[in-house]
Amino acid sequence: MTDAIELPIAANSDVVLVRQRVRTSAQQVGLSLVDQTKVVTAASELARNTLVYAGGGRVRIEVVGNGARGGLRLTFADEGPGIPDLELALTDGWTTGGGLGLGLSGSRRLVDEFDLDSEPGKGTRVTVVKWAR
Amino acid sequence: MTVHGDADRLRIETLLREQEERILKRWLDIAGAAAGGRADHGVLGGRMREIYQAMLRSLSEGDDSTDLRGLLAELSRIQAREGFTPSDTAVLVLSVKEAVYETIEASEETAALRGYIWFSKFVDDLALYTFETYVTAREKIITDQSEQLLELSTPVVKLWEGILAVPLVGTLDSARTQVVMEKLLQALVETGSEHAVIDITGVPAVDTQVAQHLLKTVAAARLMGAECVVSGIRPQIAHTIVTLGIEFGDIVTKSSLSDALAHALRQSGVQLTQGASKRVVVATERA
Ligand SMILES: Nc1ncnc2c1ncn2[C@@H]1O[C@H](COP(=O)(O)OP(=O)(O)O)[C@@H](O)[C@H]1O
Numbered sequence: 001m002t003d004a005i006e007l008p009i010a011a012n013s014d015v016v017l018v019r020q021r022v023r024t025s026a027q028q029v030g031l032s033l034v035d036q037t038k039v040v041t042a043a044s045e046l047a048r049n050t051l052v053y054a055g056g057g058r059v060r061i062e063v064v065g066n067g068a069r070g071g072l073r074l075t076f077a078d079e080g081p082g083i084p085d086l087e088l089a090l091t092d093g094w095t096t097g098g099g100l101g102l103g104l105s106g107s108r109r110l111v112d113e114f115d116l117d118s119e120p121g122k123g124t125r126v127t128v129v130k131w132a133r
Numbered sequence: 134m135t136v137h138g139d140a141d142r143l144r145i146e147t148l149l150r151e152q153e154e155r156i157l158k159r160w161l162d163i164a165g166a167a168a169g170g171r172a173d174h175g176v177l178g179g180r181m182r183e184i185y186q187a188m189l190r191s192l193s194e195g196d197d198s199t200d201l202r203g204l205l206a207e208l209s210r211i212q213a214r215e216g217f218t219p220s221d222t223a224v225l226v227l228s229v230k231e232a233v234y235e236t237i238e239a240s241e242e243t244a245a246l247r248g249y250i251w252f253s254k255f256v257d258d259l260a261l262y263t264f265e266t267y268v269t270a271r272e273k274i275i276t277d278q279s280e281q282l283l284e285l286s287t288p289v290v291k292l293w294e295g296i297l298a299v300p301l302v303g304t305l306d307s308a309r310t311q312v313v314m315e316k317l318l319q320a321l322v323e324t325g326s327e328h329a330v331i332d333i334t335g336v337p338a339v340d341t342q343v344a345q346h347l348l349k350t351v352a353a354a355r356l357m358g359a360e361c362v363v364s365g366i367r368p369q370i371a372h373t374i375v376t377l378g379i380e381f382g383d384i385v386t387k388s389s390l391s392d393a394l395a396h397a398l399r400q401s402g403v404q405l406t407q408g409a410s411k412r413v414v415v416a417t418e419r420a
């Protein structure tokens with residue numbers, strides 16, 4: 001059973017909205033308070049990257065299940081400049097925007113599954129999954 | 134309107150002009166009595182005269198009543214600020230009818246009397262207009278107040294001589310965090326405080342951007358000779374911050390605002406004793 005919503009990310013207020021929707025879905029799936037906070041924070045990081053580095057995009061929030069347990073899958077997609085060196089981008093502290101450089105690498109640690117797909121000139125897609133324990 | 138009607142209209146216009154002083158005086162008497170002691174008659178009289186003259190201009194020039202509407206809107210706003218109800222304001226405008234009617238009656242002119250019906254509708258419209266602008270004015274006042282509340286919703290409070298606190302509540306977007314942090318730094322300068330507590334008990338999530346604002350604020354405060362303590366980091370937030378890889382370095386963190394206050398008090402040389410009666414006894418250490 002899949003239950004999905006898609007939201008645009010075009011302004012700072014959208015980042016706040018994404019966080020709120022992810023929080024609601026995380027509660028629905030039955031994530032613990034710690035896991036809710038982790039996935040909400042990851043969503044905040046990835047949504048902000050979409051806004052800041054790609055000038056906007058969208059997120060798909062899906063409630064997923066594999067029979068045994070439920071989970072939340074978030075897919076952030078943009079048609080921005082892409083990331084030339086994925087490994088570098090995933091290095092703690094690496095930033096081209098004067099940030100802490102922990103958004104991508106930190107998000108990877110906050111979730112159970114993390115997939116970064118990017119092509120320079122085409123755009124970036126980040127997919128993360130957090131499973132309920 | 135018929136030719137006959139136009140003549141009636143003209144007659145009442147002339148009457149309004151010729152009897153200006155008399156009508157105005159009666160209007161002010163009637164409206165002043167209705168308002169009781171709440172209105173400043175001198176100021177109100179001046180305003181009513183302006184409105185009356187604009188009314189005359191609007192009558193003779195036909196449709197263009199921009200001046201008149203502007204004056205009525207202003208009257209409405211002022212009345213709203215002074216706490217009058219919308220019906221008070223409408224009654225004030227409507228009472229010109231009574232003054233005019235008395236004058237017409239005294240003149241014993243049937244043409245003017247017929248014209249009065251038309252004049253009465255004209256005034257009703259004006260009264261309704263003040264009602265509308267009154268509502269708009271009230272809404273504006275309420276909006277202004279809620280904007281001020283928003284400003285106040287992230288206050289910098291003084292906990293103790295030399296100790297400030299900012300309780301952060303709600304979702305922190307970047308802009309708001311920055312405003313709050315700037316406010317704190319400003320307050321540190323203005324009050325000459327050397328300690329600040331940033332309490333994040335009410336914050337549902339701390340991402341790298343919020344953390345960066347926090348870190349920058351603490352660093353800036355240090356440059357100004359002030360020490361910050363971050364309090365209210367709840368377990369789920371602590372987990373997340375650590376997993377993200379954010380380093381708080383040597384920033385002092387406390388679980389609650391009261392622990393943070395106790396820490397800041399100790400740092401500023403105030404001794405705290407937890408008495409048996411659970412009262413906190415405070416004594417300033419003397420050198
Ligand atoms: N959606 C994206 N499109 C293009 N570049 C991105 C995107 N997301 C991240 N990046 C690049 O990866 C770097 C690291 O991102 P992140 O780990 O979130 O740290 P920060 O946002 O603090 O720079 C960014 O500085 C940016 O150069």
Ligand SMILES: [Mg+2]
Pocket residue numbers: 045048049099102103104
């Ligand atoms: Mg980032």
